[in-house]
Amino acid sequence: MPLTLAALSPATQKLIAAGETRQVFAGFPLWLHIFWLVLAALSVVVFCYGASRPLLRYRRAARTGLPSRGEFAVMAGRGLRSLLTHRTIGSRARAAGIAHAAVFYGWLTLFAATVVLAVDTDFMSPIFGVDFFTGGFYEWYSLIVDLMATVLTAGLLYLMVRRALVKPARLDYRRPDREPEDPAQRDRRVYQWGDWFFVGGLLYLMVTGFLLAALRVAATHPARQGFDPVTWLIAQIFWSWNRGLLDTLHMIVWWAHGLVAIWLVAAIPWSKAAHMLTSFASLMLRDPLAGKRLRPIADELAEAPAGYGMLGDISALHLLQLDACTKCGRCHEACPANATGKPLSPRDVILELREDAHAVAPAGSREIDAISGVLGALLATGRPIHGEGGLDLTATGAEDVAEPETPLVCADRIRQDTVWACMQCNACVEACPVGIEQAPIINQLRRRLVEEGEMPAELAKTLRTITKSGNSFGENKKRRGRWTDALEFEITDARQKPVDVLWFVGDYASFDPRSQTVSQTIARIYRAAGVDFGILYDSEKNAGNDVRRIGEEGLWEVLAESNIEQIKETQHRRIVTSDPHSLNTIRNEYPLKGGQFDVSHHTTFLLELFQTGKLQVQRPLGYKVTYHDPCYLGRHNGEYDAPRELLEYLGCELIEMPRNRSNSFCCGAGGGRIWIADEPGAARPSHNRIQEAVELGPIDYFVVACPKDAAMFSDAVKSTGNEDKFAVKEITELMAEALFPEPGVAGAQVGPETGRTTPDIGEANPRARDGSD
Amino acid sequence: MSGVLVIAEARQGALRDISFELITAAREISAAGSITVALIGSDPGLAAQLNATGVSEVITIASPVDHFEPHVSAAAVGRLVDELSPAVVLAGHTIDSLGFGAAVAAVKDAGFASDVTSLAWDGALTVQRGLYGDKFLQTLTFPGKETVVILVRPGTFGATSPGNGSANVRPGADVDASAVRSRHTGYREPEVGDVDITKADFLLAIGRGAGAEDESDLEPYYELAERIGATLVSSRPLVDAGLVPSARQVGQSGKTVAPKVYLALGVSGAVQHLIGMRKADTIIAVNTDPSAPIFGAAHYGSHADLSDVADALKDAFS
């Protein structure tokens, strides 16, 4: 008998016969065992090299957004919780989430099992002569490994079926920003092949693993059974085969399994499997305020051009996020721009940036690429894409390295149209299972374009208007309080007198004729509830939320500083606004400029007034309504319930649209899009949304809680020809109807039988428009 | 130091209306002295038309080039000022005169006022002109100036009828070829659009006040125009913004129109626009800003909300 490392004691041999343990490296000569260990060690070295390589890139980048040392523990805990619960992975794709959990937990178990085995056979037994791989432990070990391997295999099979047969649109990698024949279209089939390589590789390991176990069982016929049921089942095929044949087969399959396994370990950093590292890291560093509070320009970068213009500008956190993308397509699917045919998919922005970031990989990467490049060369048809299955041996040298000086936004990379198509609605950030900040990254691209004066002419005009007049309507700033003229009472000037509630009105609610009537209604409701409230009149300016989303950081600073100063000069207990956009920047971003304020949306505040009995419904409305979650109220500020509870108070029956709450669909006005012309005839998000509501069947009202929504959807109902189906109502318009049913009190007048007649606030308001929407 | 020198304007072989309007203006200040009309660098045959009532002399000055050339005009006018010492030089506030009027005034240290809408002579010249988009009116005098160069807003004075005069028509000294400093290389006709707005009886004009930010915002106005049987036109800002084709632009740099009815929605009435439409038989203006200059030109006005009126009008014609 040749000398082997795994020389068996007589006791162990007895256990093997009883099926209470098994022999590892059975039949291995010493040199082969050592050869194997060397290979395995080599693969670990390659893995470590590959895994550390991106760190070089990250280290050269700006630290903006990275947590301090002290925060790491908390973040690691949060990341682990997200990972172990699979909360983010399963949230928008249940089946895929379960399949992923199967693969993840299966892989984790098998990985742990392999480590346990290695510790036992390569460390504990040879060095200390202790072998714990026996008895009860072995039984449980076998059972768990067997079951989890089955679970893992099932998960893989589902993922393959999904790609081969279900073919969800989000996985087709079609780019909305490129025509198929566009010369700047990169071949993304490599991504599909990368996916197949990854799931295929794992499946191969599972199949060969099961086969290996089954061959061993069939060869040894262990006495104790039932602890590896699936293996046992497979072993029945070979049960009566010749022992010699089985041993030979076992040896062949062992190598087929083992070599591929260690090669795949080495390939992890270069394949889709890299997301095991990068996605977890990204999830761990996930910023709960991503998109809600855009990051300010770091002090040390104050002199540099703002935002991302070149690869070197991208922060370490965002570089990591680029690497973390698994191309799951959830952002692609959630994006309202993509859904309405605009040339933007957040996924493609991320992938484009990643491809570029990797094309200027650190020097010395060439030789190591060759290792996984053997397969990569077979797979890759386009440019080298690291962190993917595809790598091209011939294209890793300097000759194909992208010019580092090419701007990120240009015809060959991300196009300007793409950058300006974004509504900054955060649907992508919300949908991303691995914590990528698509919208904030797009915002960084915008900051640089703004710095260079590159933007749609209408947008430049609007920004100049806001700079000049403090509002986007180009109205004289002295007219900001004009909407109050139509009221029967005067609203307190909060600059003159302390108030309980400081009402930050916002641009739209101050100047848009449709929203002015809503503001008047809100004022009447506050008054009826006995609220002590006041406004800033012409000292208020545009809150700056959308200005910041456009990327005009300097103008946002000016607006924020002015508003903060004005607000601080008043005496108030809390701030309330009917504008979710203002709410967001005041709550989440004004603190960056030293403005810490207690600010709520009017729906939150009004709900309190109902709960405390200060407001009471006189006449329940009995309408069937649907409710649209404003992006900046829901996704950005988590207020989903107050408007719904209010509707309940008003006696309305709420019929939810399929896309509700965090999956709400932007009206198309966000991120400055309200100031950018849509191409004539192009699909619009607001139309898409109204169609969704039409498909609910008969409803009376489409309820909104945002002045921009009121404007966008009122238009959309008209231009889609659905005026006869339902009308758009700001929630307080319905409230006025329920609170003041007598004509004259606040001018509300609606017979329940007429349903769609709208309250004629014009009774008390000579300047108001005809109440019909 | 007496007399009025009128600089006539011709283009592509014909005298422009402003030439006859300037003669009318010169007659308003005839107390300043006799009226001399200069025709520079154009067919001397046109001089007969300039021989209008009240004109005492028409001087034709040959130019070394065939087309208007601002340096030639400046040299010719400068020499006439030296020669005649007129109290007032009148030219149009037109694109051509913008090329030399202020140059003559600067070089001759003369008095200068442009875009003038009224003139008076009471031993000395007093003129009025609009400021801040015609929201204010400025009155100017020119103490100590022997000659004053005035650019008169087109359309302010009625055109006198051509000929009928008893003026002495004579050639002046030629302008030397060395004065020429630019070369005319051709004309480009304005884009021919799908419509000829100068032929329409009824125009619906929209301006900045219509609040259009993109082309789709204009759809309701095109619909309205169709409904009421009007042709849609606009003022310059919407054309500059690329929202309305330039063939539909009314005003100084667009078309001059004289329809039976001109319905202006959200048009503030900048001078340049008024020049193009003031000859309409009936002008109706809707604008929420009561101080908009359009109301000065309109026959009927309303300060009501634009889109409300547009909607109601659509209903009225359904």
Next chain:
Amino acid sequence: MKIVVPLKVAASPDESAKIEGNALDESSLEWNLNEWDTFSVEAALQLSEAHGGEVVVVSLGGDEVEDGLLTALAMGADRAIQINVEDETHKLDAISTARVLAKAVESESADLILCGVMSSDGVSAGVGTALAALLDLPRVAVVNHIDYSDGQLSVRRELEGGLLEEISLVTPALLTIQTGINEPRYANLRGIRAASSKPREELTIERLGLDEDALADGSATVQALALPPVSEGAEILEGDAQDVAARIAQIIKSKVGS
């Protein structure tokens, strides 16, 4: 090539504007870079980007001028010259303004000077043409297209009725620029703040060797400033939108006869 762009920071009165003597009360005025001048700055930047060179912006007036110059610097101009004028006299008329500018820029020996056609407040449309005459430069007024190559300019002048005239001339020259010639780039606020570190030269009229009083007399004397007479013409239609529309419909039908 070196391009000099004279700028004006123009006043726009708000609705509360009151006449004080021969001028408007200062507190009702808002100051902004003259609209026409944003186009001339953009035109200059585009030329210097295409052909290399320097863009120098120059303006005269009171404190308000600084913001206008910073805006132009933030758009991309290389250098600014600010000529301070005493408060009482800083409303120099077009010809006097041209005299000051001529003194200030003659030493620059610019290849090209680009002025806006006019300013939105004074609407004289005289500064550019007068400046060209004082510097003895060939000029074209009301330009809406520029081609440049090797000292040769080929430009289009926008005539009445939309007719365009094509003109060629050689540099050095002066052009007055019409709106719509380009899309002026946006000057972002961080850029405007950062622009204060670009080279800026401050001059006074005295330092230029000019007599402020003589300049203030200028080419005309303001006798009065008044609201324009209320026109008799427009009959204001009363009532709500419905009533107004009904009346308009009636007028249209009677005049057009549809």
